[in-house]
Amino acid sequence: MAELETERLVLRPLAGADWDDYAAMMAHPEVAAGLAEGVGRTRDDVWRNLAMFIGHREIRGYSHWALVEKATGAFVGRAGPWSPHGFPGLGVGWCLAREHWGKGYASEAARAALGYCFTELAAGEVVSLILPGNARSVAVAERIGHRHLRDTEYRGRRVHVYGQRRPG
Template structure:
C-alpha cells in the first residue's frame, strides 16, 4: 500500500521513505555514482567523479525548484540509510513526464526500485494529474526494463535522446 503524505513532498511505502534530495545526501550520492556499473545504466549522462555527482545532485534539486517535483532520496525505513534516488523527472528536451530510479549497488535485488517507481507513478497520476508516464531506458539495461515491466510499463518506442538511442517504456492512466 502506498501512502502519499503532502507534508514536504514525502512519500512512504512499505519499506521506503521517499523524501526530497538535499545537500546532506552528497556523500552517499557521490558514493553511489562512483560505481561505473551504476552510471552505465543511466539515460542521463553523468561521470563517476565527485564533481560529476555534485552537478547531478544539484540538477535534481534545481529541477524541483523549477518544476515543483523531482527525484526523491530513497531511504530505507528500517535503517534510515540512503539507498538511491527515484521519482518524476522532465528536464528540458525530455520526451515526456518520466519516472526514473537509480540505486546504489548494495541495494540492488531488494525490490526497492520497483517499490519506489510504483509510488512515483502513483504520484504522477494523482498529484501531477498526467495521462501518461514514461521511463527512458538505455538498451541493454535488463534490470531497469524488468522494473519498468513490473510497474506496468510496456515498450512504446525507441527514440534518440542526448545523442543515443533509448527505449521509451510507459503507461497510460488507468
C-alpha cells in the same frame, strides 16, 4: 514536494546533506553506466547531477526523492518524477546504490512515483527512458506496468521509451 512512504522506504526530497551518499552511489561503475542521462562518475559530474535534481524541483515543483530504508535509515538511492528540458514527456526514473540492487526497492519506489505522477501531477502518460541492454531497468519498468512504446534519441544516445497511460 510531498514526502512519501512505502512499505520499506521513505521517499523524501533530495538535499545537499545527501552528497556523500549520493557520490558513493554514483562512483560505482555499474550504477553510472546504466543511466540514460549519461552521468559521469567524477565528483564534479556527480555534484552537478545532484544539483540538477534539486534545481529541477525548484523549477518544476517535483523531482526525484532520496530513498531511505525505513529499517536502517540508510540512503538507498533516488527515484521520482522527472521532466527536464528536452525530455519526451513526464518521466519516472530510478537509480539505486549497487548494494541495494535485487531487494525490490526500485520497483517499490517507482510504483510510488508513478502513482504520484497520475494522482498529484494529473499526468495522462508517464514514460521511462532505458538504455538498450539494461535488463534490470526493463524488468522494473514492466513490474510497474510500463510497456515498450518506441525507441528515440535522447542526449545523443539511443534509448528505449517505456511507459503507460493513466489507468481508467
